[in-house]
Amino acid sequence: MKSKPFLFYPVVLFLFIFVIDKIFLLPIFHDEFLQAGNSVFYFQRKVLRERLQKDPDVKEKKLTLVFGDSRSYPFSEIGIPEPHKKNWTLYNFSSPQGIPMNSYIQFQEILKSGITPDFVILSLSPEAFDDSKGFILSPFLRMGCDTDCIKTVWEDVPLKEKWYYLLDRVFAIRSVEFNLSLFSTRLKQGKLKEYKSSHNKEFQLINYTKGEYLMYGVQSNPIKKIKNDTLRIGNLYMRSYEVGTSQLLYVEKILKITKEKKIKTLVIWPKVFPEYYAYYEKFHVKDVWWNKVEALAKQYDANTLNWNTPNTCDLFNDASHQSAFCFVDQMKEIWTSYAEK
Template sequence: MMKKIYIYYPILFLGFVFCLDKVFTLEYFQKNFIQAGNTVYYTQRKSLFEKLIRDKDLEVKSLALAFGDSRAYPYSSMGIEQKLQKDWVLYNFSGPQAVPAYGLYWFEKIIKQGLKPKLVFYVVSPEGFDDTKGIFYDPFLKYGADDDFLLKYMDQISFEDRKKLFLDRLFAVRRINPDLKLFIKRFQEKKLSEYDPAFNTDYMVLNLKRGEQFAYTTFVNDPDRLEKDAVRIRNLYLSTFILGTTQFFFVEQFLKLAKENDVKVYLIWPKVYETYRKRYYELEMEKSWWPKIENLAKRYSAVPGGSKYTNFLRFILRRVPSIDYVFFRIYEIDDRRLLRF
């Protein structure tokens, strides 16, 4: 009998791995284990939400919100004309590769909390509407969505993504996705403290204000670098493109919620570098994707803004209920960031 105990080794090993995996369910790994890249933003937005709830400025100032992908990073109250800044607070819940559903996720939570913004900038990029690229699941569903959201919109999640989400819940390490190379690098550089949000540079930058990020903002562009980035990112996201239906559903839910709560929405197709924008025209985005966005905006009384109108807060807002005309200064944004999705 003892000679055959080896047949139990695989079972014992799996049991050990399963128990070891449970370590990653500890609160430390859920809230205080900061790595790099996308996860920094998706983790920080949770603390940003708590900051919004506690913000005493909202007792005397009007609330504006910005949602979208990385092209919405620079939206900030700093873009409001100086004399009007004292009247506004702008929170930025954008995220890298964030699909429109991510904006709805936070918008629902904010409304449910009893906080009603006067206006919202909802930045949507065509790339997020390709259901075949997998960016609905990773990063948003994997890192940004909670169980309540998943259950509520389960019928909008593909079977393949549901399987991945099931495995994420079964094995916590999948959601944490520890980066061994990053660990070695931080260990060698004696920067293990950067796993703590209090000492993580990227996290601290996002916490400086209200979620905005200006790291890619510049007054001088590098044309050669922009050209190379345009080709690289175009090949990554737009070499093939299939316009899906999933994210249109979430855009409509967002606009419907805004209309129900009398929130003015600016639905924005952000500006990108010219070489990259040509690919939009080759795919006839202005004839296929954008008209659908405009129709939704029209149906729910939102204000659509095409790429030809947008250059970071380059808007003269029309009259908002109980608010006079609001003017935003024009900023020159590094198109390299606007290329990135």
């Protein structure tokens, strides 16, 4: 029988790719390897914790911590109304697709450092509670959860996401979400230094203040553009909707801590564009999700605030995010009705 070495070519190719893939296990790709968007935010939140620990204002003023996803980026110290501003400092740890599991881990790390806030704003979006859509959990598991974190949350991670996480360990390039197009652009322009925070403008912008991000600062975008975005994210997040078990558990863990430590807490449901809210109505999100959140908050003496009601700010950057202009009056409402009450 004639030898057929070509049959081994796929095996050799696979082994070659597998070996090359292990390059992405090097520390340089995991300690500080900033691409764009998610990786910049998750790295900056680690830096922000270190800045918080060194901030002298924390000892002299009352401290507010904000946790949530991109819908709570604009919560900012500059929005605290007078005369309360001089007595408060605010750090915003909201993260891209910041699920409650991520908020809990960040909160625990801050508490372990010896810092206890006076007020916590926990911003929640119903999309984060749908365990059937794994892409919602993946940014946190890949970029915001180290070995100790994985040990803490592993039993509560849905089975499908455990499988994807194990694939990330086998194929390292998955875990860093390597953007070949961005690498090519930076290489051609001689900007490979932008993988480091010291040369990354996006990081510097986010790190300039205390975690807030005011990119949603437009007064309002054209309605046609927002309606197109409504269709896009509606198809992405709301083809179906079911409340899973993993994230409600971590909302409760956060609220249990704030009650035990007597930290004032406000749980917020950020407002979305009305036509996108129609998707929520289709799946009875208020009944199957928000009512459960309100019950948990009441159980642990926390306040709740649902901005998806009439006569609240109707300026939107896109279907999922209010304009930052809304947060001026919203911050005033929070401080007069909750933080200082």
